[in-house]
Amino acid sequence: MAIHVKNLNYYYGDFPALKNVTFSVATGNFFIIIGPNGSGKTTLLKVMAGILKSQTDQLEILNRSVDHYSRKALARTIAFVPQMIPVDFPFSVTEIVLMGRSPYLGILGLEQEKDLEIAKQALTFTGVEHLAHRKLDQLSGGEQQRVFVAKAICQEPEIILLDEPTASLDLAHQVRLMDLMEKLKNERGITVVMVSHDVNLAAMYGDQLLLLNKGEIIRLGNPKEVLTFQTLEEVYGCTLLVDESPLGNSPRVTPVPRKYMT
Amino acid sequence: MFLGISMGSTTSGIKVVFQSLLKAKESNPMLDTIIWQIRFPRVLLAALVGAALSLGGLVFQALLRNPLAEPYILGISGGSAIGAIIGILMGFSRFPGVSLMAFGGSIAILLLILVMSSGQTILKKDALLLSGVMVNAFCAAVIMFLVSMTQDSRLHNIIFWLMGDLSMVDMGHAGILAAILCPCFILIFWFSNSMNLLLMGKEMAQTLGVNIKAVTVILLVTTSFMVSATVSYCGLVGFVGLVVPHLLRLVFGPDHRVLVPACVLGGGAYLVFCDVLARVLPKQGEMPAGVITAMIGAPLFIFLLKKTRR
Numbered sequence: 001m002a003i004h005v006k007n008l009n010y011y012y013g014d015f016p017a018l019k020n021v022t023f024s025v026a027t028g029n030f031f032i033i034i035g036p037n038g039s040g041k042t043t044l045l046k047v048m049a050g051i052l053k054s055q056t057d058q059l060e061i062l063n064r065s066v067d068h069y070s071r072k073a074l075a076r077t078i079a080f081v082p083q084m085i086p087v088d089f090p091f092s093v094t095e096i097v098l099m100g101r102s103p104y105l106g107i108l109g110l111e112q113e114k115d116l117e118i119a120k121q122a123l124t125f126t127g128v129e130h131l132a133h134r135k136l137d138q139l140s141g142g143e144q145q146r147v148f149v150a151k152a153i154c155q156e157p158e159i160i161l162l163d164e165p166t167a168s169l170d171l172a173h174q175v176r177l178m179d180l181m182e183k184l185k186n187e188r189g190i191t192v193v194m195v196s197h198d199v200n201l202a203a204m205y206g207d208q209l210l211l212l213n214k215g216e217i218i219r220l221g222n223p224k225e226v227l228t229f230q231t232l233e234e235v236y237g238c239t240l241l242v243d244e245s246p247l248g249n250s251p252r253v254t255p256v257p258r259k260y261m262t
Numbered sequence: 263m264f265l266g267i268s269m270g271s272t273t274s275g276i277k278v279v280f281q282s283l284l285k286a287k288e289s290n291p292m293l294d295t296i297i298w299q300i301r302f303p304r305v306l307l308a309a310l311v312g313a314a315l316s317l318g319g320l321v322f323q324a325l326l327r328n329p330l331a332e333p334y335i336l337g338i339s340g341g342s343a344i345g346a347i348i349g350i351l352m353g354f355s356r357f358p359g360v361s362l363m364a365f366g367g368s369i370a371i372l373l374l375i376l377v378m379s380s381g382q383t384i385l386k387k388d389a390l391l392l393s394g395v396m397v398n399a400f401c402a403a404v405i406m407f408l409v410s411m412t413q414d415s416r417l418h419n420i421i422f423w424l425m426g427d428l429s430m431v432d433m434g435h436a437g438i439l440a441a442i443l444c445p446c447f448i449l450i451f452w453f454s455n456s457m458n459l460l461l462m463g464k465e466m467a468q469t470l471g472v473n474i475k476a477v478t479v480i481l482l483v484t485t486s487f488m489v490s491a492t493v494s495y496c497g498l499v500g501f502v503g504l505v506v507p508h509l510l511r512l513v514f515g516p517d518h519r520v521l522v523p524a525c526v527l528g529g530g531a532y533l534v535f536c537d538v539l540a541r542v543l544p545k546q547g548e549m550p551a552g553v554i555t556a557m558i559g560a561p562l563f564i565f566l567l568k569k570t571r572r
Contacts, residue, residue: 046465049465049468049469050468050469051465051468051469071471071472071473072471074469074471075469075471076471078469079469080465080466082463082465082466084463085462085463085466088327088328088329088461089327089329089511089516090511090515090516091458091461091515091516091517095458095515095516096462099458099459099462099470100470102455102458102459102470102471102472103471105455107452110519155470
């Protein structure tokens with residue numbers, strides 16, 4: 001198991017964001033967490049990343065309790081790609097990607113030749129090597145997102161966690177990013193855990209989907225098991241049409257506008 | 263010319279001072295004494311204070327992820343000044359007494375600002391700056407109050423000191439300050455890579471293995487300590503922590519492993535330069551260096567504020 005979460009409860013003050021959540025992510029899976037706004041997806045991801053901590057949970061990473069990891073050891077195992085990244089300071093793409101090496105560096109944090117080599121490979125892998133010397137704030141949203149994926153790869157993790165990476169991207173960049181994660185999974189055996197709003201992308205790429213609502217697990221399984229018409233209408237509270245994708249072998253979800261409902 | 267000073271070390275700044283000195287008072291038999299007894303400690307003090315304040319600005323900008331943050335603008339310096347004035351009025355000696363009072367004042371203001379800005383996300387720049395400006399205004403009022411309550415010979419001293427005065431030191435004082443500040447410089451350099459990661463946001467820094475709480479507390483306390491030490495020796499020298507890191511970032515980029523040493527050298531050189539101006543510009547006597555730094559720094563701050571609002 002890459003990740004095992006047992007009896008997780010998480011509160012913001014008195015408000016329960018996650019209630020008694022238990023599940024596992026198999027190693028080498030493309031695991032996508034879906035659910036309506038405020039269902040606790042991002043909270044769950046942040047608990048898995050070690051950013052949020054609750055008293056009741058038992059979190060196991062690679063079959064070892066998370067408490068047995070030092071900060072740096074955890075950073076060498078799990079990489080996290082947040083949704084919003086502030087770009088107020090003019091770092092170059094190379095500098096950002098090299099930050100992924102910091103859990104491997106000595107006390108003064110100086111990079112060696114080897115670290116530069118790994119950074120270069122990560123940039124090539126994500127297809128942004130031509131941007132290496134540009135400043136981050138000069139890049140488009142899709143390019144920035146791939147730079148941060150390259151940074152995550154530079155951490156040489158076993159697991160990558162991403163928080164709605166496709167949210168602000170155009171169609172081409174969405175597919176490129178999802179393809180990239182799939183390539184990462186297939187070629188390097190990295191477990192990918194992603195929070196996504198896009199049910200259809202999740203259906204096409206996910207090995208396992210986890211459907212959350214109001215802090216509880218509604219369904220866990222492959223896309224066909226999770227994305228059923230009944231479950232989705234109940235969770236999202238709107239009229240939906242679920243049929244087979246024209247590409248075959250995965251469900252397609254279409255929300256139905258009111259004007260078609262007569 | 264300015265770049266030449268800041269790119270070099272503080273010693274090149276000292277040379278400038280010596281040259282300007284030699285022009286003003288040539289063939290004076292007292293020259294050696296003046297240089298070594300008065301001018302050298304003063305230049306050393308200016309360099310130390312400039313280095314500490316620039317570094318303070320750099321650290322605050324990194325921790326608050328706000329390129330406009332600076333101890334003076336946020337009121338940390340003002341808090342130290344209140345503590346220091348109370349210390350002076352209570353008749354403490356400058357080194358342990360006044361410095362500790364200044365440190366207490368700066369920590370109090372630091373906590374106040376953190377509490378005020380913790381409700382919102384720290385990314386809201388204007389909220390943070392506004393609370394800082396208000397804290398600063400409040401500190402200024404308290405300082406005025408304390409000054410107006412003072413009616414003896416200490417008054418002139420306090421006022422001149424407040425404006426950022428570098429003239430009242432001897433070698434011993436400068437030595438003590440150096441002994442206080444140098445460990446702080448090293449400690450901050452130790453954390454320079456963590457500061458890089460913190461600029462990417464707390465979540466990113468944490469998942470890269472940074473102990474955020476520990477790093478933040480250590481850096482904030484160290485910085486407040488440095489700032490209060492400088493305030494207790496030479497009052498309010500403003501905007502150094504804004505001007506120097508910004509100029510250096512333009513030259514060297516945002517990597518703190520380069521910026522920390524650059525700020526120590528460049529900040530030192532900058533304040534030495536400002537102090538030279540403060541001594542050379544007025545026809546009679548001299549003015550506090552804080553006047554010069556504010557005259558350069560405040561317009562730059564307004565310019566940067568406009569630029570970041572874009």
